[in-house]
Every structure is written in C-alpha cells, then in structure tokens.
Amino acid sequence: MADSGGPPSGESLLFLTDDQLRKAIEAMFFAYRGFTADPDRILAEKGYGRAHHRAVHFINRSPGTTVNNLLSILGVTKQSLNRVLRTLISDGLVESRIGKQDKRERHLFLTEPGETLERALSDAQRDRMRSAFRQAGPDAVSGFRQVLEAMMDADTARHYKRLKEGGT
Amino acid sequence: MADSGGPPSGESLLFLTDDQLRKAIEAMFFAYRGFTADPDRILAEKGYGRAHHRAVHFINRSPGTTVNNLLSILGVTKQSLNRVLRTLISDGLVESRIGKQDKRERHLFLTEPGETLERALSDAQRDRMRSAFRQAGPDAVSGFRQVLEAMMDADTARHYKRLKEGGT
DNA sequence: CTTGGAATGTCAACAAGGCTGACATAATGT
DNA sequence: ACATTATGTCAGCCTTGTTGACATTCCAAG
Numbered sequence: 001m002a003d004s005g006g007p008p009s010g011e012s013l014l015f016l017t018d019d020q021l022r023k024a025i026e027a028m029f030f031a032y033r034g035f036t037a038d039p040d041r042i043l044a045e046k047g048y049g050r051a052h053h054r055a056v057h058f059i060n061r062s063p064g065t066t067v068n069n070l071l072s073i074l075g076v077t078k079q080s081l082n083r084v085l086r087t088l089i090s091d092g093l094v095e096s097r098i099g100k101q102d103k104r105e106r107h108l109f110l111t112e113p114g115e116t117l118e119r120a121l122s123d124a125q126r127d128r129m130r131s132a133f134r135q136a137g138p139d140a141v142s143g144f145r146q147v148l149e150a151m152m153d154a155d156t157a158r159h160y161k162r163l164k165e166g167g168t
Numbered sequence: 169m170a171d172s173g174g175p176p177s178g179e180s181l182l183f184l185t186d187d188q189l190r191k192a193i194e195a196m197f198f199a200y201r202g203f204t205a206d207p208d209r210i211l212a213e214k215g216y217g218r219a220h221h222r223a224v225h226f227i228n229r230s231p232g233t234t235v236n237n238l239l240s241i242l243g244v245t246k247q248s249l250n251r252v253l254r255t256l257i258s259d260g261l262v263e264s265r266i267g268k269q270d271k272r273e274r275h276l277f278l279t280e281p282g283e284t285l286e287r288a289l290s291d292a293q294r295d296r297m298r299s300a301f302r303q304a305g306p307d308a309v310s311g312f313r314q315v316l317e318a319m320m321d322a323d324t325a326r327h328y329k330r331l332k333e334g335g336t
Numbered sequence: 337c338t339t340g341g342a343a344t345g346t347c348a349a350c351a352a353g354g355c356t357g358a359c360a361t362a363a364t365g366t
Numbered sequence: 367a368c369a370t371t372a373t374g375t376c377a378g379c380c381t382t383g384t385t386g387a388c389a390t391t392c393c394a395a396g
Contacts, residue, residue, distance in 0.1 A: 016301055021294040022229075023332055024301075024313060025203075029222075030324045031316035032200050033243065035193075051353060054197075061190075067373065075201065080354055082374060104363050104372040126189045132318035133184055133192075136311065143304065143311025145192060148199035150300035156198045164191055217381050235345065248383055250346065272344045272391045 038124035046117070051076075051084045053121055056110065059094060060118045061163065064107040066099070073159050093117060206292035214285070219244075219252045221289055224278065227262060228286045229331065232275045234267070241327050261285060 039053050058073055059065060067085070071078055085108070088094040093114035099105035110118060133141050152160060207221050226241055227233060235253070239246050253276070256262040261282035267273035278286060301309050320328060 015306075016298050018294060021297050021301075022290065024297055024309075024316075025290070025293055026328060026331060027313055027316040027320075028200070028203055028297075030328045031319040032196070033324060034320040035196055037321060049352060061194075068371090076353090077355065078373075079356085079375080083353075086374090099372095102363070102372080104361095106373070122190065122193070125193055126186065128319060129189050129192055129196075130184050132315050133189075135318035136314035138183075139307070140311030140314040141192075143308030144315040145195055146304035146308040147300050147312040148192075148195040150303035151199040151296060152195075152202040153205060156201060160194060160198045163194060219382060236343080244382085245384065246345070247347085247385080251382075254346085270344085270392070274345070 034128065035125070038128055039121045042120055042124060048087075051080070052088060055081065055084050055088060056093065056114060056118045056121065059108045060110050060115065060122075063109050066105045066107060068105075070108065073163075075156075088114070202296065203293070206296055207289045210288055210292060216255075219248070220256060223249065223252050223256060224261065224282060224286045224289065227276045228278055228283065228290075231277050234273045234275060236273070238276065241331075243324070256282070 036050065040050065043049060043053055054074055055070065058070055062069070067078070067081070071081055074081060085094060085096070089096055092111055095109045095111050095114075096106045097109065099107055133144075136144070149157060149160070204218065208218065211217060211221055222242055223238065226238055230237070235246065235249065239249055242249060253262060253264070257264055260279055263277045263279050263282075264274045265277065267275055301312075304312070317325060317328070
C-alpha cells in the first residue's frame, strides 16, 4: 500500500508517493497554524476569536451583504453566526441595515472602528503571506494558488471564484 | 491604500497587490476547509474530532513518542491533549507504555484498530491531496510546498523539517 | 541519604464556538 | 388567506481550547 521512500517512480507525470503526500499534508497543517497566528494574537487582545475575524473579513469584502449570503460563504449555522454578529453589532464594529427592497433582509456593513480592526487583521495576514511569497519566488506563487483551488470542495470553489472575479 | 485591480505593476519581481494577497488568503481559508472535510466526516461517524485525528496521525508517524514530544508538535496544552489521549486509550486505539529509563514518561503506540482508523483517515486525505496535485500539475506541487514552508512560524518549521527528514 | 525542585502526566472546571431543535416575527409571493 | 422565506432568539449539547491544583517520578545539592 505505502510505496514510500526512494526517488520518483517515474512513469506518471506526477511522482506522488504516499510519503510525499504525507509531507504535504503535514505542511498544510503547520502552515495553516502560521497563517492564523498573527490575527489570532490581535483578536485575543480585543476578546474576539477567529469566528469574528471571518465575519469581519467577508463583510469588508462585500459591504451590504446579507446574513444569508454570509452564511453560505462561511458554512456555519445561523445560530453560530448570529452569536458573533450580535457581539460585533453591540460593540459597534458592524452595522445592520434593514433592506429597502426586501425588508426581511439585513445588510451588513463595517463601521469606522470595524474597518480599523479589519485593516489591522488583514495587514498582519497579508504581511505574512507576502513574505512567504517573496521567499518562495514568483513561480511558486501560481503553483500554490492552483493547488489550493483544486483542493476546495466544488461548492466552496464556486463561492471562491465568485469572490475572485466580481466584487460584491 | 489598497492598490487593487489591474495587472501586475511590474518593477518588483513579485507583483503582489493587496488584492492578490487577499485572494490568496481566501484561497487558504477555503482550501483548508476542503482539506479537513473528508477526515471530518469519518471522524464524526465514530464520535471523534479533529484533535483525535492529529494525535493519531503523529503517533502513527513517530511510534513510541512521548506525551511531551507530541505536545510540542501539536502546540496545545498537555491537559487538552490528555483528554483526547484518554478517550483514545480507553477506546483501545492507542496504547500508553510507561518509560523504561524514565518512568515519568509515557510512550504512545497505535494498536491494530488504531492503525486501521489512521489508515482510513490518511487515505481520504491523501486522495484529495493527490487529486489536487494532479489537477494542478507537477510544477505547481513544488511551488505549493515552498510557499507553505515559508508560511510557518520558525519554531513550527523546525518541527516540520525534523519530521520531513528523519523518520522517528 | 534526604530533600527540594523540575519534569511529567492526571483531574476538574470554565469558555469559545461549533451543532440541533423549537419557536417568534415580519415580509413576500401565490 | 396561506405557505414560504429571512432573520433572530432561547435552550442545550459537544469538542477542544484554556488555567489551576495535584500526584508521581527523577535528579542533584546539600
């Protein structure tokens, strides 16, 4: 089963031994920890968690987005999201406006302080990403993105592409 | 502030606009969800969580490792790890042997059923990784690994490299 | 040899943030 | 009128992180 060790077995274009795949899996695990480490520190200071970061990020990304929309992007239950939104709104980082066309909908926006927090978080994360890209070099960057896209679930990839292309 | 949109601004070898970095950040977030989705399903069936997966993975990786060693790799508190180990041991997936030299230490091993679970989990995760690599192509693979390594914390990278090179 | 500290691991209790289920309200669409 | 949709809320559960307290074992300095 595990044809590990030794050099590429040739023949396939992709010399993917179990051992190499395992290394990639571990790399993904460790890298994700680094990826979240900087924002986590900032969030901890302010008494927030990763869930708040995600909400703030995607509201900043698509100002005026609805709760439902956010739910489908984040892939959590509305109860979970609502708990986070409630604290963000009552802390004055997020504003929720009733929809004009459809008054059932709530459109979400970052307030001034909300944008400040978002910027602190994304600056930290971007700095690390930029430095990783610089170390790895230009060719590595496109490979990185291609593999990540291929690793997403189909539904998730749809969301990602939609965000990648269009704005809101 | 955000010089987003438009093609690479040239000049730097790495055309890294804020917009591109943000896309990479989102890709990382969505990809990690895909990365954990398959094992999560298997774990949920058996009543375990991601923490159990991590423990089983690294015990399989380095049989006979001590609790302390595992702790430094996983980066959680010993109490957290201990809870997970306790259930794995009482379910008969992991065996804990008191150290011969130092009787304070516990050396951890997978039992037969433990290895079976580990294989199910890593097969699922490897399958997705392999398919992502195939879709992305050989060049992408090395770029992917390079960026991930550059994204880790320094301490984490040490652990990763040690695991990558040596066996135990 | 004894004794104090360091290392290792265990138990208890708490918090964050997932989850399900039930239910309320308001607006929309048929 | 009635069913459906969008949202919010309460209650309760689970996993998994945290800190604090404590037991055991080892080792080294007196």
